[in-house]
Amino acid sequence: MFVDSHCHLDRLDPDTHGGSLNAALEAARARDVRQFLAVAVTLEDVPALVELSRAHADVAISAGIHPMQKLEVEPDIEAIKEVAERSGAVAIGECGLDYHYLDKTPERIPSRDAQRERFRRQLIAATELELPVIVHTREAREDTLSLIREHSDPAIGGVLHCFTEDLDMAREAVRHGFYISLSGIVTFRNAEALREVARRVPLDRLLVETDSPYLAPVPYRGKPNEPAWVVEVAECIASERGISVAEVAMQTTANFYRLFRAAAPEPSAEVREVLARAGLV
Ligand SMILES: [Zn+2]
Ligand SMILES: [Zn+2]
Numbered sequence: 001m002f003v004d005s006h007c008h009l010d011r012l013d014p015d016t017h018g019g020s021l022n023a024a025l026e027a028a029r030a031r032d033v034r035q036f037l038a039v040a041v042t043l044e045d046v047p048a049l050v051e052l053s054r055a056h057a058d059v060a061i062s063a064g065i066h067p068m069q070k071l072e073v074e075p076d077i078e079a080i081k082e083v084a085e086r087s088g089a090v091a092i093g094e095c096g097l098d099y100h101y102l103d104k105t106p107e108r109i110p111s112r113d114a115q116r117e118r119f120r121r122q123l124i125a126a127t128e129l130e131l132p133v134i135v136h137t138r139e140a141r142e143d144t145l146s147l148i149r150e151h152s153d154p155a156i157g158g159v160l161h162c163f164t165e166d167l168d169m170a171r172e173a174v175r176h177g178f179y180i181s182l183s184g185i186v187t188f189r190n191a192e193a194l195r196e197v198a199r200r201v202p203l204d205r206l207l208v209e210t211d212s213p214y215l216a217p218v219p220y221r222g223k224p225n226e227p228a229w230v231v232e233v234a235e236c237i238a239s240e241r242g243i244s245v246a247e248v249a250m251q252t253t254a255n256f257y258r259l260f261r262a263a264a265p266e267p268s269a270e271v272r273e274v275l276a277r278a279g280l281v
Helices: 021-030 043-055 077-087 112-129 141-151 167-175 192-200 227-241 245-259 269-277
Strands: 002-007 033-038 059-063 091-098 133-138 158-160 178-182 206-208
Touching: 002 206, 002 227, 002 245, 021 033, 021 227, 033 043, 033 227, 033 245, 043 059, 043 077, 059 077, 077 112, 091 112, 091 141, 112 133, 112 141, 133 141, 141 167, 158 167, 167 178, 167 192, 178 192, 178 227, 192 227, 206 227, 206 245, 227 245, 245 269
Parallel strands: 002 033, 033 059, 059 091, 091 133, 133 158, 158 178, 178 206
Antiparallel strands: none
């Protein structure tokens, strides 16, 4: 059983699978992907995600604001908490810092200060709600780690999603109760540094994700991504570590439910076995 720990189900390409999200989910289920975490990039996304999770028992959702979103009004901590609680979100996010485009197109994204303040509010909201955080971080290593150290509770933790940094940063995040989630980027030819992360981060700290519709893995690179292809990410990790895909599937699924406790479904026998491995039953 696989989990796609981070996908944007509300943004899947309408031309894939004849425009049907159901077909994309069915294609994933047919490959044994049994749990999806549909991640918000603004609070306005959340009602649509709630509809999705009502329609599909295997879809959990998050509530949060992406660092690159331009907003008219910046939600305060109470507003973030209220949306998260009302929606049944299992996590706050995705939130974080992304400085990549700041030098090129500063007018199109929030400033460093604005990003830091938005991230800080979401970390505090998560700590107060005792929910894990889904963190997006790019070219903002020191600021990301210092805000996490200051405002995140290691007993609740979170995940650095679509991880593209180095082993040192991964280890520092793990020390603070975080998991490392690898996406299709790990399969890209030029991603040797990331494959080192895949080999060396403890297996009980790894998650897998697609971040679909973005970042399709090899051999689908360049196409709109979909949750079924989380299997290719797991296969890459398995081959890097010299272990079976089944072991990666089992471990990353157990890790997912250990971190996102509220996503744990009505336990079937198979899910119960996974939860037992995660020490949850
Ligand atoms: Zn992201
Ligand atoms: Zn994302």
